Amino acid sequence: MKQPESFSGSTRPLGLVVIGASSGGLEAIIRLLKHLPTQFDVPTAVVLHQRANRASGIPEMLAKYTHLKVQEPEDKEIITKGHLYVVPPNYHLLIDSGELLSLSLDAPLNYCRPAIDMTFLSAAEVFRQRLAGCVLTGANDDGARGCVAIKRHGGVVLVQDPQQAAVDIMPRAAIAATMVDEVLTVEVMARKLTTLAVGADP
């Protein structure tokens, strides 16, 4: 078995960031985006649990706070630098081989569609050490299994400090599931992603 590369010794540039969030998530994501510098261009996918069945308005809302090009991905789109992909309501987002975005209507996982675990698991398999998974505020444990997979494949897991999170259940579940790399506020998380983006050792 391959050993996961240790986080501190890493010099890989990131290929993909996946941000998972649930209750209170929109606000936390906005804060994170606001703190990403304009040179940050790593493709980023946002998996946010939503109740709405239809057009959520979330991409438009996020676009106000980021230089990244915000869009709901189409099926089999090539993952591209400088883009922020917001998973459309009622679909799961999978990361496919060839670094493609793939949508699925598979049954809800952890009662969620989109489910963070679906994206984390598939992204870990394709991007391995070049993946950063971020777990923000939320009221269930979606994402925790995905974090285990990310660590097994040598990727990075960053978790919002439960004490800072609007709802701490999701961050705590991630922390309990595996050896996450760091627990931090979303502001510091943004800085961390920026250093990881270029493969620099912070």
Next chain:
Amino acid sequence: MSKPESEQNMDEFEVEVECLMDALFLRWGYDFRGYSRASLRRRVDRYLADNHYQRVADLQHELIRDKKRCIHFVRGLTVNVTEMFRDPEFYRVIREQVVPELKSHPFLKIWHAGCSTGEEAYSMSILLQEEGLGERAVIYATDVNSQVLDQASKGVYPERMLAMARDNYRISGGRGSLDDYLSVGYERFLIDPILKKNIVFTQHDLVTDQVFGEMQMVICRNVLIYFRRELQTKVLTLFHDSLDLGGFLALGIKESLRNLPKQFRYKAVDEATRVFQRVD
């Protein structure tokens, strides 16, 4: 440019899944080799866990020898989630922009490819009735999975799906009440058999089977998302060859024609709901 598949350094599980798909094709002719890898991995992973297999190799050993088990497995590979009047805006576009053109045809042939348990075909049948096209239309509703087709031809669904169906129907521009087309009882609802009259449910595999000729409309929603790009191209070609000139092609709202062979021409009837018209 992405490297040819063989040069991509696949992990162990991915290699196992690829081999398993090759084995199923060689042994029984089931061809899932062109399906999205990410989706197949999730499905195989789930199947292993649900059926207590330790290793893909154990599963493969059995599937090569046991056809019954293989059928069970293959059914689990397809995702069959659907609902009545899913994406109501799509049905509104059909009503407002496509129906007026369809009215010029004395006889209509419509193909729902990947119809799953049939809700989509019944929704279309209701719409056509309301628009006065019910008498002249035949709907061919096909799927690779014979089990969902059995359910489709029964037209019986859990009552808990009804609230959403009613909402969708209303937003789609329905002219009456959805309840006029069904009866409710025993926690289920039953589609009015009248609506079945012009629907033909039949098994058809988009990967291995032939064209359905001279359709005025082909509807294939949320099926291509499970296919790799090469297979999408092949299936879009199949649809093209099945469509009349001026015929309509409808995809799922997150699907696109990006993998359409360059020489085929379509114009968008409605970009947002992915309704296109063949123009060459």
